[in-house]
Amino acid sequence: MGLLAHFQKWLTENGVPHWASYVVPALAGIIVALLFLFAMIIVFIYLERRGLGRFQIRPGPNRAGPFGILQAFADFIKVLTKEDITPTAADMPVHFLAPVVAFFSAIMILAVIPIQRNAFITNLNIGILYVSAISSLGVIAIFMAGFGSCNKYSLIAAMRGVAQLISYEVPVLLAIAGVLLISGSLAMRDIVSSQNIPFILLQPLGFLIFFAGVASELNRSPFDLMEAESEIITGYHIEYSGMKFALFYLGEYGHMVVASAVMTTLYLSGWKGPVLPAALWFIIKMILVFLVFLWLRATMPRIRVDQLMSLAWKFLLPLGLLNLFITAAEVLWQDNMGWKQFPWPFVFLNLGLAAIFIIIGSKLLFKTGGGRVEV
Amino acid sequence: MVLKAEPMLISMGPHHPSTHGVFRMRLVLDGEVIIDAEPMVGYLHRGIEKLAETRTYTQVIPLTDRLDYLGSMTNNWAYVLAVEKLASIKVPERAEYLRVIMGELMRISSHLMAVGFLGNELGCTFTPLLYMFREREKIMDFFEMVCGQRLTYNYMRIGGLSHDIPEEFLPAVKKFVAEMPHYIDEYEQLLSENEIFLARTKGVGILPQELAISSSVTGPVLRASGMRWDLRKADPYSIYDRFEFDIPTGKVSDVYDRYLVRIQEMRQSVRILEQAIKQLPPGEARAKVPLLLRPPVGEAYAHIEAPKGELGFYLVSDGSIAPYRCRIRAPSFTNITALRDMLIGWKIADAVVIFGSIDIVLGEVDR
Amino acid sequence: MKFERYGRGMAKGMALTFKHLLRHPITTQYPEQKLTVSRRFRGYELVWYEDKCTGCATCAKSCPQGNIEIVTVEEGDHYKVLKFEVDTGRCMACGLCVEACPYQALYMGRGYERARYRRREVVLTKEDLKPSPERQPSGYANPEVEAQLPEQTLLVYRK
Secondary structure, three states: OOHHHHHHHHHHHOOOOOOHHHHHHHHHHHHHHHHHHHHHHHHHHHHHHHHHHHHOOOOOOOOOOHHHOOHHHHHHHHHHOOOOOOOOOOOHHHHHHHHHHHHHHHHHHHHHOOOOOOOOOOOOOOHHHHHHHHHOHHHHHHHHHHHOOOOHHHHHHHHHHHHHHHHHHHHHHHHHHHHHHHHOOOOHHHHHHOOOOOHHHHOHHHHHHHHHHHHHHOOOOOOOHHHOOOOOOOHHHOOOOOHHHHHHHHHHHHHHHHHHHHHHHHHOOOOOOOOOOHHHHHHHHHHHHHHHHHHHHHHOOOOOHHHHHHHHHHHHHHHHHHHHHHHHHHHHHHHHHOHHHOOHHHHHHHHHHHHHHHHHHHHHHOOOOOOOOOO | OOOOOOOEEEEEOOOOOOOOOOOEEEEEEEOOEEEEEEEEOOOOOOOHHHHHHHOOOOOOHHHHHOOOOOOHHHHHHHHHHHHHHHHOOOOOHHHHHHHHHHHHHHHHHHHHHHHHHHHHHHOOOOHHHHHHHHHHHHHHHHHHHHHOOOOOOOOEEOOEEOOOOOOOHHHHHHHHHHHHHHHHHHHHHHHOOOHHHHHHHOOOOOOOHHHHHHOOOOOHHHHHOOOOOOHHHHOOOOOHHHOOOOOOOOOOOOHHHHHHHHHHHHHHHHHHHHHHHHOOOOOOOEOOOOOOOOOOOEEEEEEEEEOOEEEEEEEEEOOOOOOOEEEEEOHHHHHHOOHHHHHOOOEHHHHHHHHHHHOOOHHHHHO | OOOOOOOHHHHHHHHHHHHHHOOOOOOOOOOOOOOOOOOOOOOOOEEEOOOOOOOOOHHHHHOOOOOEEEEEEEEOOEEEEEEEEEEOOOOOOOOHHHHHOOOOOEEEEOOOOOOOOOHHHHEEOOOOOOOOOOOOEOOOOOHHHHOOOOOOOOHHHOO
């Protein structure tokens, strides 16, 4: 029972009519969730710009405010005062609504993320299924933006984007299925409570597949083909300027916040931790996940579209199936022997199997020099 | 029911973050596959060859700086060699050694830019570029110490150099040369074995050796296709026959080989620098040349191994203070003629990478 | 059977990036910290000494673009310079004028913050070109001025 549910019950007990007692907690929940989202977005933007700068032996923005804290606000003000240029041949409703859909799907996932044992908006009993369903909505936004802009570059980017996003959802779902087998329930809060040791240890292969899949869904390097700056010059948001561009940007970081939160609940045991308050542990783990994404962005080049597709379908999908198979076998084998109290043999077994499968997979699959089509 | 499909025409236009300057390429695409590519140049034409006809021989030198603006020292050197050949002027020994030092430092700087921007086009968000710029800044500091500017040097004169080096030059260059191999190892650690880098560059953009030779491609692109042709060894100019260095070549002439050839050339340049610093003799930095030089009537062609290829100057003199005709053989211009054959069949993402691996500068292409 | 390319290259690259995270940034914060320019700095600033100039116009003849305009009038046994104008907007800072001057009346300047709002403000007249505490001559082609200037900050000696 979450805090909001308690609040609603308290309101009905104190004489507020039943239909009205849902409104105030709902509004309070929405406002708090949005504030949390915006606060984390600003923290992430700050970390990204300063962190990228430090990886590249330069300080990063440090002029706007002490240590550059107010840089996000400065950008926001600049973007608000820019002229909103739209091409005349663009499809106006589609072009106008695409940024809204992009940001919208990030906010909706916030409803099920548990920040603490009882701090969430709702504890849907199909929590993780809801998350993966809503994250597919982001695909529509990309396609709307690319197609409605009447620009060949954004069309190419939109086609690439749709192919990439829908083909990386399958490995992500398979990795999630591995977690579900061990935890036994789809609700997010129960997944966290069932982690005596974090699932990253029990499912290393699943974690790597999930990480790669999520990096691709978020358009982060090394999978940022949709906004590949050096080839198609910001891809699907070429024709956007002003506040619409800011909405896309916010949507991208919003997705990143939400994806880090989901990864923390699934694999890093959410809000559990020794000394500090639980909400603080959640935020720390989110930031750690984000820092790994940032580290990858600073180092890796990006891969090409056909290599991306072959990575998803020929490498991650078989590995996901193997992971599911092995997890199911382990759960069946040890279910009656109370393995949840002593899972360490499985940790080492899974780590070893993960290493073997990755090495064999890369040996079979990594081919260079392909891609030339006879014209 | 008949399905009508037509290929898409994209103009990778003059404004693009990844063409190294104002370069336009019209691509005909079938999905993402390139069927045809047509480079269109001329957006940076400034008429340098025509301007050179109305300037005296010394006044042309600042104009040649602006050809390949990332490799000004070697441009100056090529032009000055042509004039000295025309007027039969002998350059003092110290000036020759100093010219070699400046030329090799310029080569390192230009290759650092080339490899850094190749990493940028592949998608590493500026990280290898900024690491390489750290070393390039050190080289630009040396040039600023010597001639006062960081990009367009105007340092070489007919008969030698404009000024001798100050005393703090040699200790600083020695320190730089001592730590440079360590930094080149760092660049290789970042890029050479990265799986994504290998997957993007190995086997991509192959230029067969016969096609390279018949298109007159020179420079690292030719050496990566297997031919051991370097003007410093094949037709030694200045005093290059006194240094020992190797010529790195590639086997499969793909983008990865061109990248490796450039990294190895940087190492060989460091080797030449060590030898040149050790053998530097004292003496004059400039021969006695009249202020307004009037070479005898005739013509001369001098070519050097610039970082991008073979840079040649063909001068025709009619006995007056200005050249009658100055024709510049720019390496980037001839290297671009091989672009179309390298691009067909690859995807848009590869187009940018292959284009970046040829390493052109639009100042040379358009002159 | 050799096992390669299973991710080791990427890990090495990431280790290098992490090592750079621990290094101090190498940039200088510009308006607060400025690096000393070279003693032979050759920017777009020119410094002219009126007492040494004889109006021979060798500098004007050696400029590749013809940026220097000199008008003199004969006064007794020497020339008085009436007008000495340099269009520093068109100047390409090649330094040939400084090298050509036989009386060492023209020097390059050491400043580089010379942005102006209007194009006619970069055409410098006789009064603008005189030396002052803000406009100091640089040592390009003039070794005795070079010897008195401070040394350049070299990045090679920084940590």
